[in-house]
Amino acid sequence: MMTRNAKVGLLLLAPAAVLLVAFTFYPTVATLIDSFYSTPRGRRPSEFIGADHFRTMMADPIFRIAMINNMIYAAVIIPGSMGLALAMALLVNARIGGRALVRLAFFTPTILPMIAVANIWMFFYAPDYGLIDQFLGLFGMGGNNWLGQPGTALWALIVITIWKLAGFFMIFYLAALQQIPPSLIEAATLEGASPSQRLRRVILPLLMPTTLFILINAVIEAFRLVDHVIALTRGGPNNSTQLLLHYIYQVAFSYWDTGYAAALSVALLLVLALIALVQFGVLDKRIHYR
Amino acid sequence: MKHLSLKLIALNLTAWTLAALWILPLVYAVWTAVHPPEYAATFDLFAPLTLDNFVRVWNSVPFDRYFINTVMLVLFVVISQFIVCTLAAYAFAVFPFRGSEWLFMAVLVQMMVMPEVLLVRNYATISSMGLVDTIPAIALPYLASAFGIFLFRQAFKSVPKELDEAARMEGAGPMQVLWRVYVPLAKPTYLAYGLVMVAYHWNNFLWPLIITNSVTTRPITVGLQVFSTVEQGIDWPTITAATLLSVAPLLIAFLIFQRQFVQSFMRSGIR
Numbered sequence: 001m002m003t004r005n006a007k008v009g010l011l012l013l014a015p016a017a018v019l020l021v022a023f024t025f026y027p028t029v030a031t032l033i034d035s036f037y038s039t040p041r042g043r044r045p046s047e048f049i050g051a052d053h054f055r056t057m058m059a060d061p062i063f064r065i066a067m068i069n070n071m072i073y074a075a076v077i078i079p080g081s082m083g084l085a086l087a088m089a090l091l092v093n094a095r096i097g098g099r100a101l102v103r104l105a106f107f108t109p110t111i112l113p114m115i116a117v118a119n120i121w122m123f124f125y126a127p128d129y130g131l132i133d134q135f136l137g138l139f140g141m142g143g144n145n146w147l148g149q150p151g152t153a154l155w156a157l158i159v160i161t162i163w164k165l166a167g168f169f170m171i172f173y174l175a176a177l178q179q180i181p182p183s184l185i186e187a188a189t190l191e192g193a194s195p196s197q198r199l200r201r202v203i204l205p206l207l208m209p210t211t212l213f214i215l216i217n218a219v220i221e222a223f224r225l226v227d228h229v230i231a232l233t234r235g236g237p238n239n240s241t242q243l244l245l246h247y248i249y250q251v252a253f254s255y256w257d258t259g260y261a262a263a264l265s266v267a268l269l270l271v272l273a274l275i276a277l278v279q280f281g282v283l284d285k286r287i288h289y290r
Numbered sequence: 291m292k293h294l295s296l297k298l299i300a301l302n303l304t305a306w307t308l309a310a311l312w313i314l315p316l317v318y319a320v321w322t323a324v325h326p327p328e329y330a331a332t333f334d335l336f337a338p339l340t341l342d343n344f345v346r347v348w349n350s351v352p353f354d355r356y357f358i359n360t361v362m363l364v365l366f367v368v369i370s371q372f373i374v375c376t377l378a379a380y381a382f383a384v385f386p387f388r389g390s391e392w393l394f395m396a397v398l399v400q401m402m403v404m405p406e407v408l409l410v411r412n413y414a415t416i417s418s419m420g421l422v423d424t425i426p427a428i429a430l431p432y433l434a435s436a437f438g439i440f441l442f443r444q445a446f447k448s449v450p451k452e453l454d455e456a457a458r459m460e461g462a463g464p465m466q467v468l469w470r471v472y473v474p475l476a477k478p479t480y481l482a483y484g485l486v487m488v489a490y491h492w493n494n495f496l497w498p499l500i501i502t503n504s505v506t507t508r509p510i511t512v513g514l515q516v517f518s519t520v521e522q523g524i525d526w527p528t529i530t531a532a533t534l535l536s537v538a539p540l541l542i543a544f545l546i547f548q549r550q551f552v553q554s555f556m557r558s559g560i561r
Contacts, residue, residue, distance in 0.1 A: 031410065
């Protein structure tokens with residue numbers, strides 16, 4: 001016999017459950033199954049091919065580059081945007097002039113679509129007449145094709161992403177900073193703690209739950225955000241800005257190889273699952289909940 | 291004291307330099323969009339102002355249609371998310387039963403396994419439902435938002451039990467209690483979540499790009515992409531004018547409501 005709570009609860013959960021099954025759980029399982037089948041082409045239906053797609057993937061140099069690029073992208077963007085966000089929040093929370101304006105400036109990129117942001121930055125990066133090259137040209141260092149050279153293209157995209165994300169994460173840190181009781185900071189000051197000690201011993205530990213929340217968001221964005229890749233480089237030059245999700249998108253919707261795209265999606269799902277395990281297993285224990 | 295004020299000057303300088311860097315791209319876009327093409331890369335303070343770029347863009351692309359599509363999409367997503375997530379969060383917060391903690395963990399999976407990762411399979415699902423190139427198709431994968439369920443559950447959990455019991459004593463059923471007690475008290479959370487989601491779906495690009503293929507459904511971000519194709523030859527004033535047009539409604543709304551926007555964040559308990 002079901003309890004009353006279970007009856008009401010399950011009824012309330014029904015709409016969310018249907019949607020989650022249809023667009024999260026079923027597609028996850030189906031993607032896994034699809035990855036063992038060939039792509040149907042013309043009259044030839046898809047057939048079971050075992051781990052063929054995964055063997056192809058292991059030998060696929062573009063997959064390797066996309067994986068390495070995405071790891072670099074994530075490894076720079078996550079700490080970069082989070083560190084800047086914390087610094088911005090501390091600055092805006094300090095007694096500086098025109099706080100509202102500074103906060104507004106930091107936050108504005110958040111509400112601009114990445115695709116619009118990419119359009120604007122395209123001009124910054126343009127060789128010779130772009131803003132950055134004009135500035136460097138003053139020192140005789142112009143003539144750089146930031147988005148067109150394999151050595152700099154990924155970094156150019158990383159700068160855009162950090163610029164876009166830092167202000168969004170700042171708001172969460174700012175909200176958390178303003179919740180810290182002033183008495184705690186005063187007590188630490190009375191005990192003779194220097195500003196840097198107050199930051200390390202009092203403020204940062206109290207911000208840990210916020211940090212975890214932002215970290216999850218930063219990880220998600222590092223693997224989800226490829227709008228600017230599509231708008232600016234399409235993975236080039238020479239695959240130097242190829243990221244996992246962008247490669248999946250290309251394989252599925254430019255080459256229409258849905259079987260191989262499913263196998264690539266499985267690889268991305270595995271990466272995300274691994275990160276989730278590390279986050280909840282290792283980091284969760286080190287958080288001081290209030 | 292002298293030491294302290296020096297530090298304050300340094301703080302101010304850092305803050306203002308960073309702020310200037312952060313606002314520079316937008317300022318630059320405005321500069322280029324209101325000047326004739328000859329001035330795109332030269333910064334002459336006395337360059338003639340013009341609105342021709344905006345007029346040209348507005349006439350060359352069905353922007354009005356894209357705006358209508360985007361507004362319909364955002365309204366559809368946010369209203370549906372409010373309903374679906376409120377009901378689920380209410381179940382988790384107020385009607386716990388054996389196994390409901392496990393179901394909640396299952397919901398949280400959607401945070402990491404976001405719709406973008408599953409876009410190949412979701413495209414197949416949507417197309418078998420015959421919904422390709424419709425506005426509900428853009429919205430469907432996002433409606434059961436784990437983020438929303440998580441936030442509303444937090445908000446509902448902080449509602450004092452006495453209020454819930456008092457309402458029940460007066461004979462209110464579960465839905466009446468939800469509507470009269472829980473939802474009003476969670477208002478800041480609804481506002482903050484709603485604002486984040488409006489911005490998210492106004493700006494969303496990859497999934498709409500894949501699932502739409504006609505002017506009558508495409509949102510503004512997908513429409514904007516036409517301008518950034520390098521093959522056409524780059525016309526900066528046109529690109530920046532189009533870009534500004536596409537972000538204008540959201541940007542203006544944000545500038546007007548920015549105080550409420552930030553404060554709703556502070557009060558919502560998202561931290």
